[in-house]
Amino acid sequence: MVSRPPTEDELVERACAGDGAAFGALIRDHQEIAFRTAYLITRNAADAEDAAQTALVKAHAALPRFRRGAPVRPWLLAIVANEARNRRRSAGRREALALRAAHEAPPGGAAPSPEGALIAAEERATLLAALDELPDEQRLVLSLRYLLDLSEEETAAALGVRRGTVKSRTARALERLRANLGLAA
Amino acid sequence: MTSLELQLRNLSDEIAFPVTPDLAAAAGRIAGARTRPARRRRRTLALAFAVVLAVAAGVLAFSPGARSAFLEFFRLEGATISRVESLPQVEPVALDLGERVSRAEAERRVGFDVLGIDGEEPDAIYVRGSRLVSLLYGPLDEPRLLLSQHHAEVWDGFVKKAAGSGTTIEPVTVSGEPGYFVSGDPHFVMYLEDGLIQDEPASLAGNTLLWNRGELLLRLEADITRDEALELAESVR
Numbered sequence: 001m002v003s004r005p006p007t008e009d010e011l012v013e014r015a016c017a018g019d020g021a022a023f024g025a026l027i028r029d030h031q032e033i034a035f036r037t038a039y040l041i042t043r044n045a046a047d048a049e050d051a052a053q054t055a056l057v058k059a060h061a062a063l064p065r066f067r068r069g070a071p072v073r074p075w076l077l078a079i080v081a082n083e084a085r086n087r088r089r090s091a092g093r094r095e096a097l098a099l100r101a102a103h104e105a106p107p108g109g110a111a112p113s114p115e116g117a118l119i120a121a122e123e124r125a126t127l128l129a130a131l132d133e134l135p136d137e138q139r140l141v142l143s144l145r146y147l148l149d150l151s152e153e154e155t156a157a158a159l160g161v162r163r164g165t166v167k168s169r170t171a172r173a174l175e176r177l178r179a180n181l182g183l184a185a
Numbered sequence: 186m187t188s189l190e191l192q193l194r195n196l197s198d199e200i201a202f203p204v205t206p207d208l209a210a211a212a213g214r215i216a217g218a219r220t221r222p223a224r225r226r227r228r229t230l231a232l233a234f235a236v237v238l239a240v241a242a243g244v245l246a247f248s249p250g251a252r253s254a255f256l257e258f259f260r261l262e263g264a265t266i267s268r269v270e271s272l273p274q275v276e277p278v279a280l281d282l283g284e285r286v287s288r289a290e291a292e293r294r295v296g297f298d299v300l301g302i303d304g305e306e307p308d309a310i311y312v313r314g315s316r317l318v319s320l321l322y323g324p325l326d327e328p329r330l331l332l333s334q335h336h337a338e339v340w341d342g343f344v345k346k347a348a349g350s351g352t353t354i355e356p357v358t359v360s361g362e363p364g365y366f367v368s369g370d371p372h373f374v375m376y377l378e379d380g381l382i383q384d385e386p387a388s389l390a391g392n393t394l395l396w397n398r399g400e401l402l403l404r405l406e407a408d409i410t411r412d413e414a415l416e417l418a419e420s421v422r
Contacts, residue, residue, distance in 0.1 A: 015216060024213030031208035045203035056212045100201045124199050127192055146193035147200060178189055 008072050016064050023060060030073050033148060034080045037158055040143045041084035043094040051084040058083070074157035077150070081158040096132060099124055130180045138173035145170055261363060261397055282321065282331075283313030291318050297336055297401065303420040307332070330407040332421070336400055355411065357396070359418045364396025366411045394418055 006014070006025070014022035027034075034055070038048035059079050066075060099121070131139060144155045145166070156163045186194075291299050291312050299318050301307055307320035316335045323329035352369040369392075394405045394414040403421065405414055 018216075020213045020216035023216035024209040027212040028209035032205045035205045035208060036202055039203060048203070049206050052206070052208055053211055053215075056208060056215050060212070060216050098201045099199050123192075124196055127196055128200075131193070131196075142193060146190060147197040149194065149197060174187070174189060181189075183189065 009068055012063060012066055012068065012072070015060070023063070026072060027056065027059075027076070030076050033073070033150070034076055036148055037077055037144065037150075038080050038084040038087075040140060040148070041081060042088045043096075044087075045095065047087045048084060051087045052080055055080040055083040074154045077154055078157040078160065082160065097128055099128060126181070130177055133180060134173060134176060137169065138176060141166060141169045142173045142177065261365065261395060261402060281313070282311035282319040282325075283317065284311060285309050286312050295336065300332075300334060300398070300401070300403065300421050302330075302332065302417055303422050330405070330409075330417075333404040333406075334401050336402075357394070357411070357415060359394075359396040359415060360398070362397045362399075364394060364418070366392065366394050366414060368392035368411065 006022075008026065011022045011026040015026055031052075035048060035052050038051045038055075039045060042048045042051060055076075059076055062079070066072075131142060134142070141155065141159065144150045144158055145152075150158065152163050152166045155166045159166065161169075286294070288299055288310055291310050294312050294315050295318055299310070299320070301320050302322070305322065307322050309321045309325065311319045311321065313319065318334050320332040321328050322331070352367060355366045355368075357364045357366050392407070392409065392411070392414065394403075394411075396403055396418060398421070403418070405418055405421075407414065407417075409417070
């Protein structure tokens with residue numbers, strides 16, 4: 001007989017009952033997106049890790065009040081992002097986002113010609129630099145929506161704003177990015 | 186989706202994000218520490234700390250960037266004290282104890298009899314939300330003692346972070362119930378309040394005694410020694 005993996009609700013119940021492994025399992029599926037969200041906000045790996053760990057303590061404390069049936073990810077992202085914002089206000093050194101080295105290209109893609117790869121790399125670097133120059137609020141909404149592929153609902157939870165605000169902020173940010181890149185509207 | 190949006194989405198695969206730390210393992214340790222029974226024998230407590238420390242040391246050895254990793258957890262009903270390597274920098278804020286009310290009003294809001302230092306009337310009583318009561322002794326701008334209390338079984342309210350080797354966390358017993366005396370370097374209190382979490386520096390510059398009394402968690406903060414704090418705590422009724 002094949003046993004099915006536990007649902008998030010089952011893991012929440014078990015974690016509330018004191019099952020540390022269940023809380024770990026609940027976090028495992030979301031740990032990368034949570035850490036990267038914290039990193040995009042703090043722009044410092046150590047601060048992001050600190051924020052994420054503190055958020056875990058708070059998330060565990062708040063777990064009994066978690067609404068059953070609701071998705072865990074936006075709830076967790078809201079707690080992590082809030083903690084990351086607290087860190088960011090006092091954070092020291094900010095790290096700029098960097099592109100992978102050419103030999104670290106993600107698997108699965110067809111290998112481009114050397115010239116094509118060079119042009120593509122230059123375009124990506126230009127786009128990343130333009131993204132980085134946006135005001136924090138706009139940079140962050142685009143980073144969460146497109147670099148992390150968060151839904152509007154998740155982005156709203158992470159930013160602590162309404163979904164409509166995510167829509168309008170995204171539109172304004174894209175418009176400004178387009179202008180900065182010299183692209184036609 | 187526009188061409189620019191597509192380019193942004195494609196960019197996501199090319200970003201050199203830092204390696205994601207093993208948060209799931211940290212979560213397991215946090216949950217294990219926070220759900221450990223509070224009323225345990227001293228020997229069991231000491232063994233548990235040894236295990237937590239060993240695990241944390243192992244993690245740190247493999248993760249030099251984890252400079253603020255949690256090193257220790259100390260559990261009471263309604264509170265977790267954690268030791269970290271470095272504290273977040275939080276702007277100093279004014280002491281926010283909530284709304285000033287009468288003792289009767291405080292008891293009506295929180296639903297339990299408010300305890301105080303025997304033979305000494307507080308200068309003011311405050312309620313924060315519907316669960317946390319604080320008795321202030323001395324003026325608000327320069328308090329000499331603060332006694333806070335909440336119903337530990339319905340609210341896991343205090344999460345205290347204590348910094349590095351400069352802060353001492355001692356297990357104590359108050360009227361036969363468990364507690365911790367936190368002294369030395371500044372520490373932080375994180376309040377969990379109706380789902381909202383707020384960081385604050387320790388309310389006073391002094392030391393802190395946290396202990397359970399029945400279903401309550403009490404916190405006494407003042408610039409006093411451990412023995413003085415224990416004597417005051419024993420007189421709370």
